Amino acid sequence: MTVILFTELFNQCFISEAKKYLESKGMAFKVLLVIDNAPGHPQSLCFANENVEEKFLPANSTSLLQPLDQGVIKCIKATYTRLVFGKLRDTLQANPDCDLTGLWMRFSIADAIALIAEAVHEIKPRTVSGCWKRLWRDAVSECEDLGAIDEEIMDIVNIAKQLGAEGFSDMIEDDIREHIEDCGEPFTSEEFEELVQSPTGSDDDIMEDTEAQTPSDWTLQKLASIFWQAQVLKE
Structure with missing residues (x-):
């Protein structure tokens, strides 16, 4: 997340969606609005809208306080992984001539986005409620037992064994658990800036074309603008 994208998300998506929900x-x-204290979340948002009060969590407290870090992200990643493996299995069963490697290589960003949306939709209200227990315990009436993640992990391993290919058949629960708990290293402010300014295509992609062509100048700002215009047209 960058400052530019987060500001656009706040002004063009969050405000309208929050207003629509409250009106309903x-x-x-x-x-x-409780916001993680991160480089991509500008403090200037505190003055962005008079009807929205922003409160930033203390620095370096994400894993301890941020609601989504209290199990929701892990639940989504576990559910998403199950859905991906399930999609591969169902496709192979419906089309026996298909090759798992080929299916995996053709798995697109669009496929991933669709399954992420489905994974988010499957999250139970009790799971979301429980993520507030460290910030606002009195507001949590009931919470989901995050042991449900263990059930998801068992399902993932079982589906992997059904796939039966190398890298799947010998998969164990610890492999899945490590994947779910791995959040990667956060970007620094400098890395955020470099990401925003750089083209989306890699140098290798450009060099593969032996003919002299103008390199792609797609940046994240331009992509964000396109996605926003597409959403407006859809509505």
């Missing part, structure tokens, strides 16, 4: 509940447009 017959409530006034007043919002308390």
Whole structure:
């Protein structure tokens, strides 16, 4: 997440969606937005909208306080992984002539986005409620037992064995658990800036074309603008 993208998300998506939701509940447009203290989340948002009050979590407290880090992200990643493996299995069963390697190579970003959306949709309200227990315990009436992740992991391993290919048949629960708990190293401010300014294509992709062509100048800002315009047209 970059400052530019987060600001666009706030102004063009969050404000309208929050207002629409509150209106559907017959409530006034007043919002308390709790934000992780990260390089991509600008403090200037505190003055962006008079109906939205922003509160930033203390620095270096993400794993301890941030709601999504209290199990929700792990639940989504576990469910997403199960859905991916399930999609591969179902496709192979419906098309016996298909090759798992070929299917895996053809798995696209569009496929991933669709399954991420499905994984988010499967998250139970009790799971979301429970993620607030460290920030606002009195507001948590019930919470999902995060031991449900263990059931997802068992399902993933079982599906992997059904796939039977190398790298799947010998998969164990610890492999899946390590994947789910791995969040990677966060970007620094300098890396964020470099990511925003650089083209989306890699140098290798450009060099593969032996003919002299103008390199792609697609940047994340331009892609964000396209996605926003597409959403407007859709509505």
